[in-house]
Amino acid sequence: MASVSLKNVRKNYGAADIIKGVDIEIADGEFCVFVGPSGCGKSTLLRMIAGLEDISGGTLSIGDRVVNDLPPKDRSIAMVFQSYAIFPHMTVRENLAFGLTIANAPKAEKDAKVAEAARILQMEHLLERRPSQLSGGQRQRVAIGRAIVRKPGVFLFDEPLSNLDAALRVDMRMELAKLHADLKATMVYVTHDQVEAMTLADKIVVLNAGIVQQVGTPLELYHRPANKFVAGFIGSPKMNFLEVTVEAVDGGSMRLSGPALQGLTLPASDNRAGDKLTLGVRPHDLTAMNDGPLSGTVILVEHLGNETLVSLSLTNGQGIIVALDGDTNCHVGQTLTLGFPPNKVHLFNEGGTRVIV
């Protein structure tokens, strides 16, 4: 068991800055997920924690030790790779016991620890097989088992489920959640799949271009995104953004309008008349409303059963997405008028930062 703390951690390859000063505190026993678009540096950051990449600047502590210069094996971590990285010529048992074999552990200890890991992951019947005789999900289970045998303070996962098919991914996701509940170990998990992030995490770290955008619980990120990037990244389908201008501020309220927006009154922020803002509203917060401030023409209808996703082209030609009831009757070419509750609106200033309403 161990906490992880990153203070102003940096990484550069030559002149290329990849991680640009990152501060993250991960508490003991917490399930922390790094999300971000491809190439934002999630894997690099995780590999720095593992000790597979060296740290160009800042301090990394695991437990109460600074581990910047410790080799991976001394950091009390275990890592599960996207490509499984299990040894193809060894049986499952040998793979699980690899670290103990390396350390010359007695056979009884090996057998006991392997048996325990196999029991936790329910794969006792697979122990004598070779990786080539396993399915993708079973292989990833072996990789997780090898991590469990290490009894690390911190588990590191780099997109462990992205090579699995959709159904298996859902199963494994639940198993990982259960594993975390059972082991109560600290876990750091990298993914670009925000559903995985939302379902698994105690704490999500959203990264973009090597910078932490926001740290928070899944619901904090969903309901109060700190900036436009997080707002757009968390939630599916994506949040809709509309350009608006503050027309007038009047006591406790302000009036907004924009090219696609007829006119909207919201509680006042500290903005002044003339300020340009971005208004964000999630597809699920939009409803058909005869006197709503938005209207557009339907260009695509997707029936998903539990909901219907409708793409509209607004009066100024901008596209937005609306999530409506599962059995909404709606056809292409139809005109829809939409509205939303004022407390579901997100406002961002020109720099993209959230505006407090």
Place this chain on the structure above:
Amino acid sequence: MASKFTRSNATGWMMAGPAAALMALFIVLPFIFAIGFSFTNQRLISPNPTQFVGLSNYSQLLGVGLLVLEPEKDEAGSVLRTDDGSLTYPALRGFTRNNPDYPQFDGMREWFSLSLGENRIYVLARDVVFIKAIVNTVIFVMVVAPLQGGLALVLALLINQKLRGINFFRAVYFMPVVVSIVVVSLLWRFIYDGQSGLLNNLLGALTFGAFPRIDWLGNPNTALGAIIAMSIWQAVGFHMVIWLSGLQTISPSLYEAAAIEGASPWQTFRYVTWPGLRNTAVLVLIVITMQAFALFAQIDVMTSGGPLDSTQTIVFQAVERGYGKQDISGGSTISVILFVFVLAISLLQRWLTREKK
């Protein structure tokens, strides 16, 4: 799919035709001829018609015998000694020249002899030169295969790193492979020169003149060793490249997994690298063995089989008999013997290095 193959069969054969015809003409046909000739007394140019001689070419080349001679005794049965106390034995030629009691030894010569108690054991061969050629070739193969394969692997491991200028070293090690073996042999004749050769000068300089000058290629004790050393050097780069390609098929994440488990460099080699190189090892071993059995150019350029037949080899003998002595049947027989040898050893190696279930 199958129907397409049958339909385009004619086109396929037309395209493969020229190459297939050439291969048949220059590889398959001579091979069949060689097998045929080995059962005849065919000569390159001869006024007499060719006759079928059965296996006599083979028994002529491979015939060996064992003769145990007791020391000469006087009438009383006590052994005779010369003035300096050594035993005397009957003359060997008495057994191998027209002795009706020992028809099996007729025409044989001494290959080597040793003493066992008072008795003297002679190992006789019908064709001593060819037997020496076989022994030399086998020694050459047994020394070159492990040393060249091992050295190539070490070089490949050293070169398989991300270092500045590593391509320079790759090129340097590969260079001797590109140079013609005849040119290399000529150059090494200078290096091995008995008077002012580079090797003698180097050894002399390193030992301040204490090392005696050796005529490396003119001394029966050093000639084969000198050729072995030079042959290893010449082709090691080729096998290094094969090992390198094998190394690059091993997934880097396996190395990272091993690092996290705390494997030492040797353990990493043993548990990750070597098992991943299994197929490459079989390939390298078989290729080296086949190349080593075909040892010819170095001998032809550097020693012509001498001194005292200490560097005779199977292929050199085949060429010398077939063309030097115009004994086509003898040369063919040697080729067939070589073929059987190489085939047997390749099969054995494949069996020894097979993947155990």
